[in-house]
Amino acid sequence: MSVRIGVYVCECGPNxxxxxxxxxxxxxxxxxxxxxxxKRFRLLCSNDGKKxxxxxxxxxxxxxxxVAACSPREHEKTFMQxxxxxxxxxxxxxxxxxxxxxxxxxxxxxxxxxxxxKHIRAGISRVALHGPLSKKELTVNPDVLIIGGGISGxxxxxxxxxxxxxxxxxxxxxxxxxRTGKLSRLLLHQGTDVSVLREKIEKIExxxxxxxxxxxxxxxxxxxxxxxxxxxxxxxxEAVSRSIVVGAVVVATGCELWDGYDPAVYGAxxxxxxxxxAEFEDMIAAGKILLKNGKPxxxxxxxxxxxxxEKGYCSKVCCLYALKFAHHLRDSRAPAEVYxxxxxxxxxxxxxxxxxxxxVKKGVHFLRTENVRVEKRNGHIVVEHGDGAGKKxxxxxxxxxxxxxxxxxxxxxxxxxxxxxxxxxxxxxxxxHAMLDPVAAPIxxxxxxxxxSGPKNINESVVQAQAAxxxxxxxxxxxxxxxxxxxxxxxxxxxxxxxxxCLSVCFYGAISFQAxxxxxxxxxxxxxxxxxxxxxxxxxxxxxxxxTYRQLYEEIFEALR
Amino acid sequence: xxxxxxRKDKRAAVLPAREGIxxxxxxxxxxxxxxxxxxxxxxxVRAPETRSYAWLMxxxxxxxxxxxxxxxxxxxxxxxxxxxxxKHGAPPLSIGVVLRPCEARAAVELVKxxxxxxxxxxxITIDCPGALPLKDYVRGGENAxxxxxxxxxxxxxxxxxxxxxxxxxxxxxxxxxxDRPLAPSSxxxxxxxxxxxxxxxxxxxxxxxxxxxxxxxETLEKLGLTPxxxxxxxxxxxxxxxxxxxxxxxxxxxxxxxxxxxLDRFLAVFDACINCHNCQNVCPVCYCQQCHFDSPRQHLxxxxxLDRARRRGALRLPLxxxxxxxxxxxxxVLSCVSCGACEDACPVSIPVGKVFSLVADETQPHFQYxxxxxxxxxxxLQSFLKxxxxxxxxxxxxxxxxxxxxxxxx
Numbered sequence: 001m002s003v004r005i006g007v008y009v010c011e012c013g014p015n016x017x018x019x020x021x022x023x024x025x026x027x028x029x030x031x032x033x034x035x036x037x038x039k040r041f042r043l044l045c046s047n048d049g050k051k052x053x054x055x056x057x058x059x060x061x062x063x064x065x066x067v068a069a070c071s072p073r074e075h076e077k078t079f080m081q082x083x084x085x086x087x088x089x090x091x092x093x094x095x096x097x098x099x100x101x102x103x104x105x106x107x108x109x110x111x112x113x114x115x116x117x118k119h120i121r122a123g124i125s126r127v128a129l130h131g132p133l134s135k136k137e138l139t140v141n142p143d144v145l146i147i148g149g150g151i152s153g154x155x156x157x158x159x160x161x162x163x164x165x166x167x168x169x170x171x172x173x174x175x176x177x178x179r180t181g182k183l184s185r186l187l188l189h190q191g192t193d194v195s196v197l198r199e200k201i202e203k204i205e206x207x208x209x210x211x212x213x214x215x216x217x218x219x220x221x222x223x224x225x226x227x228x229x230x231x232x233x234x235x236x237x238e239a240v241s242r243s244i245v246v247g248a249v250v251v252a253t254g255c256e257l258w259d260g261y262d263p264a265v266y267g268a269x270x271x272x273x274x275x276x277x278a279e280f281e282d283m284i285a286a287g288k289i290l291l292k293n294g295k296p297x298x299x300x301x302x303x304x305x306x307x308x309x310e311k312g313y314c315s316k317v318c319c320l321y322a323l324k325f326a327h328h329l330r331d332s333r334a335p336a337e338v339y340x341x342x343x344x345x346x347x348x349x350x351x352x353x354x355x356x357x358x359x360v361k362k363g364v365h366f367l368r369t370e371n372v373r374v375e376k377r378n379g380h381i382v383v384e385h386g387d388g389a390g391k392k393x394x395x396x397x398x399x400x401x402x403x404x405x406x407x408x409x410x411x412x413x414x415x416x417x418x419x420x421x422x423x424x425x426x427x428x429x430x431x432x433h434a435m436l437d438p439v440a441a442p443i444x445x446x447x448x449x450x451x452x453s454g455p456k457n458i459n460e461s462v463v464q465a466q467a468a469x470x471x472x473x474x475x476x477x478x479x480x481x482x483x484x485x486x487x488x489x490x491x492x493x494x495x496x497x498x499x500x501x502c503l504s505v506c507f508y509g510a511i512s513f514q515a516x517x518x519x520x521x522x523x524x525x526x527x528x529x530x531x532x533x534x535x536x537x538x539x540x541x542x543x544x545x546x547x548t549y550r551q552l553y554e555e556i557f558e559a560l561r
Numbered sequence: 562x563x564x565x566x567x568r569k570d571k572r573a574a575v576l577p578a579r580e581g582i583x584x585x586x587x588x589x590x591x592x593x594x595x596x597x598x599x600x601x602x603x604x605x606v607r608a609p610e611t612r613s614y615a616w617l618m619x620x621x622x623x624x625x626x627x628x629x630x631x632x633x634x635x636x637x638x639x640x641x642x643x644x645x646x647x648k649h650g651a652p653p654l655s656i657g658v659v660l661r662p663c664e665a666r667a668a669v670e671l672v673k674x675x676x677x678x679x680x681x682x683x684x685i686t687i688d689c690p691g692a693l694p695l696k697d698y699v700r701g702g703e704n705a706x707x708x709x710x711x712x713x714x715x716x717x718x719x720x721x722x723x724x725x726x727x728x729x730x731x732x733x734x735x736x737x738x739x740d741r742p743l744a745p746s747s748x749x750x751x752x753x754x755x756x757x758x759x760x761x762x763x764x765x766x767x768x769x770x771x772x773x774x775x776x777x778x779e780t781l782e783k784l785g786l787t788p789x790x791x792x793x794x795x796x797x798x799x800x801x802x803x804x805x806x807x808x809x810x811x812x813x814x815x816x817x818x819x820x821x822x823x824l825d826r827f828l829a830v831f832d833a834c835i836n837c838h839n840c841q842n843v844c845p846v847c848y849c850q851q852c853h854f855d856s857p858r859q860h861l862x863x864x865x866x867l868d869r870a871r872r873r874g875a876l877r878l879p880l881x882x883x884x885x886x887x888x889x890x891x892x893x894v895l896s897c898v899s900c901g902a903c904e905d906a907c908p909v910s911i912p913v914g915k916v917f918s919l920v921a922d923e924t925q926p927h928f929q930y931x932x933x934x935x936x937x938x939x940x941x942l943q944s945f946l947k948x949x950x951x952x953x954x955x956x957x958x959x960x961x962x963x964x965x966x967x968x969x970x971x
Binding site for chain 2: 494495496497498499500501504505518536538539540541549550553557561
């Protein structure tokens with residue numbers, strides 16, 4: 001079958017003819033091999049223009065099309081659609097940019113004309129070697145897997161589940177609720193207990209579109225937006241393993257209190273009545289704050305910022321919960337003296353200042369200091385601290401409560417590797433963009449909500465869960481079809497030596513090594529066509545479907561001639 | 562013995578070598594086969610009635626009579642022979658293989674390139690005095706064998722060995738002057754050699770068998786040998802010879818660099834190249850099924866040839882011999898172990914090996930990498946250090962490499 005290439009130069013209004021002698025360009029390219037038509041048109045992207053092109057394709061029986069006009073970023077898709085409508089495979093089309101790359105840049109008309117002709121000739125050389133690639137369609141799986149059954153996971157599940165979208169929450173421990181479930185009171189509405197959370201959990205238990213898998217962990221995830229295959233194993237005595245398919249994953253694995261601080265400095269664990277915030281929270285929930293000897297404490301030191309220097313970040317929620325503890329201690333019938341030792345106060349929300357002022361009014365002492373030490377001396381708990389003027393002071397108290405840093409829970413690294421989500425220097429999951437895309441992971445179809453990406457309070461966790469749900473609701477519409485990338489890489493098995501260099505450069509995890517054949521293979525649905533593997537293969541066994549060696553060679557050669 | 566023992570504590574077993582080194586080593590291998598240390602031996606064997614050495618895999622101990630653990634020439638690079646055997650998985654029987662140190666280093670690189678699997682392969686290396694140039698051996702007749710014999714006795718014959726061997730300083734184990742542990746080890750760990758045969762001991766009528774890992778110790782035990790000879794004497798002689806060779810290498814590279822600096826002089830080196838690609842064919846590290854330069858990509862249309870000829874005024878055919886060498890260099894020089902197989906194979910005697918080992922010596926340090934040293938050291942080609950990106954891609958995020966203007970705005 002003969003090759004008949006149609007070349008159409010668009011005037012783009014006055015943009016191009018002012019700077020380029022189009023007729024001269026057409027003269028230059030019309031006699032080239034395989035060029036069946038070389039014409040000009042005023043505005044090809046207009047309705048008239050598109051109709052004209054479609055008619056030309058049919059009339060001239062074109063096998064390939066070149067449009068010389070503006071940037072492909074503007075109208076490549078437009079003209080590809082024209083090809084489809086005219087019955088021409090849209091990948092047998094090449095767009096040449098003679099507006100931004102010639103007319104708008106080169107002041108001398110003769111030079112601009114020469115360059116335009118060169119660009120078009122390069123495009124013609126290339127297009128003749130294009131292959132008629134075809135798009136594939138996949139129906140997305142609308143279901144969602146939520147990893148982590150804390151407040152973020154719970155909120156996401158309730159926002160997402162519906163008759164057409166099933167949600168599975170997978171939780172490592174035996175019950176839903178996470179750290180929020182262990183709280184005695186929620187902060188914002190002092191006096192509100194956590195029955196709000198209880199109600200949400202009950203809703204989930206009643207919802208037939210949500211399945212809760214407690215005592216289970218994810219052991220393998222492969223796939224892409226609309227099609228993730230997940231393997232789940234239960235950690236109980238009977239290790240049960242099962243696979244499910246979902247379209248999106250929400251990582252809501254939360255955080256935990258750091259326990260790596262030096263006990264010699266902070267005393268917890270080896271001194272009675274030095275407790276962590278979690279232990280104090282349990283005491284409040286149990287209804288009584290008591291020392292080991294059974295008596296209530298007359299004085300309590302609340303130690304902020306345990307681990308802030310070591311970890312290098314502020315954990316955001318501790319100042320507020322320490323204030324909560326302070327209010328609680330001062331509100332009791334026999335209020336204890338409360339001393340809060342802090343290095344900086346974090347009071348960002350609109351009600352926080354008031355809450356702090358309230359604590360001051362109730363007689364809570366605030367001491368700003370670095371370098372706190374909690375020790376036992378002569379049978380008493382002593383807090384040693386700097387006084388701001390270089391001297392050390394000590395304070396004797398009955399009880400000390402430590403507010404340690406919030407850190408990622410164990411297993412985060414493993415999960416990060418499975419999902420291809422990077423961890424940042426603090427060990428928390430790294431979002432696609434901390435400010436502009438805070439709930440998406442760099443991999444499409446995976447979302448991060450709550451403390452999984454860094455310390456947050458409950459309000460922020462809920463907001464993120466709802467945001468992630470919103471993103472899923474709008475992209476993963478049931479019945480929607482996905483078109484995986486067409487211009488992907490392909491590995492020639494005869495040339496592949498199985499050295500797996502390509503695996504080390506593929507960010508998307510789209511390449512796997514087939515041990516039984518001794519070669520590597522590209523997963524066509526996950527490959528994004530970035531071409532890194534093509535460049536990395538020492539054997540040249542990998543080629544891009546739309547950027548083959550021959551195509552690039554001919555295009556470049558023609559441009560440099 | 563643990564792998565962290567110092568040179569002072571490492572000891573060797575001694576084998577008498579009254580009938581010469583080759584017989585002593587083959588004797589050791591025969592016994593090892595008989596005692597079941599491994600089920601087959603892979604080594605160069607001289608084909609009867611010819612002078613060539615071919616790598617054979619041998620189960621019958623009697624066939625080892627014609628074997629040469631240290632042949633006078635390096636016919637096929639041992640690393641390459643091993644990869645042809647184990648590319649698609651470890652063989653179903655255990656094998657003992659004797660390699661020159663450069664062959665073992667090539668094998669280490671090939672392990673990292675997934676072309677060799679060393680499971681159940683017992684690697685034995687041997688002090689290497691060098692090899693004769695292939696052409697000299699082919700022409701030289703029995704004289705050549707005598708010359709090699711003298712080499713094994715004196716170890717310092719200038720002019721007799723291949724140029725690559727003359728400037729080779731890694732002819733033995735990697736021991737140093739500091740009190741460092743002897744070659745790192747564990748069966749398929751950093752440097753997967755189980756026994757090293759020392760030939761530079763004080764007594765010429767003995768060979769030293771130095772076990773480098775538990776597998777090596779087991780082999781010696783099975784043979785009823787006890788490693789009780791201290792290594793100080795041998796180590797001292799290795800170090801002294803190494804110093805000489807290092808200096809030769811350095812001086813040789815310096816001089817050669819001057820000879821080939823500048824494009825014209827560099828081109829002149831490859832003037833005689835006939836594009837046979839022998840160098841690539843024999844190179845152990847060149848593992849591609851089909852070299853890019855042998856692929857259909859190299860075939861241009863006649864029109865393209867004419868276009869190029871028109872631009873340059875003339876055209877050399879076949880195209881781009883220099884591009885082949887530079888291309889091959891950019892693909893494999895970071896794994897080049899300076900074995901010199903390429904130089905031996907060049908029919909027009911281009912010093913390919915010299916060019917490549919010079920470039921290897923100057924480029925590998927940029928990645929803090931030494932080819933063949935350790936199977937745990939990742940290939941620069943396949944490793945990406947985040948810290949390296951900041952220098953070129955995101956200087957504004959990298960505090961260390963920020964320009965002064967950016968820093969002052971921060």
